[in-house]
Every structure is written in C-alpha cells, then in structure tokens.
Amino acid sequence: MSSQRTTWFKSSYSGQNGECIEVRRRTAGIDVRDSKDQPGPVVAVGAVAWRSFLAGVE
Template sequence: MPLLSSEWCESSYSGQNGECVEARSVARGLDVRDSTAFAEPMLTFSAPAWTTFLVGVKAGVLDAGPRSPHRCR
C-alpha cells in the first residue's frame, strides 16, 4: 500500500465485504485502523516495528496452523 501523504489509504486487499483496513503515514511511523469503526482506537507502529511485522507475516509466523511454531493460543 503506497502511502504518499498523511491521508488514510484503504488496503488494496480490502474487499466489498466491509472488512477494511486503512493506514496513513505519520511522522512517528504508520497509523492503522478499521475503516468501519472510526470511533475505535487506531494502532500506531514505528517504521521498524511495521517492517518487522510485515516480515513476520510474509514468513508465516502469524499463521494459525498445526505447522506454525508461533501459533496464538
């Protein structure tokens, strides 16, 4: 998701089912929120934390499956 300004951008993976994630670039890193719940708190990640999260997602660290050693319980 390219972020060129501090405007909220919807994920290109968000579909028409109402389950959307939006993000915006800010001085301290990246804000992420549920686009259907503006009143709810957003998450703020530093740039290094967001990069670490993306690396983990791409590596399958957060997958909830029998072969995942890091499965949430």
C-alpha cells in the same frame, strides 16, 4: 507522535466485505484503524515494528 500525517488508505487487496483496516503513514511509523469505526481508536506502530510485521506476513 508526529504532527505530519498523510491520508488514510486501504490495501488494494481489501475485499468488499467491509472487514478492512486503514493505514496512514507518519514520519515515525504508521497508524492503523478499523475502517468501520473511523472516529474510534487508532493504533500507532513504529517504523521498525511495522517493517518486522510486514516481513512476517509476506
């Protein structure tokens, strides 16, 4: 896993209901976490898989 990390952010489409995920970009892809459990688990997703996911939900 790359040591180059950026800050966590939520989508501008996130509501105020607290049911959000946060994303952090890294060189080889992104990390995803539950905004309500910030010290909890992080899912690392490779760049190709993330692009495929985004293409499927757009």
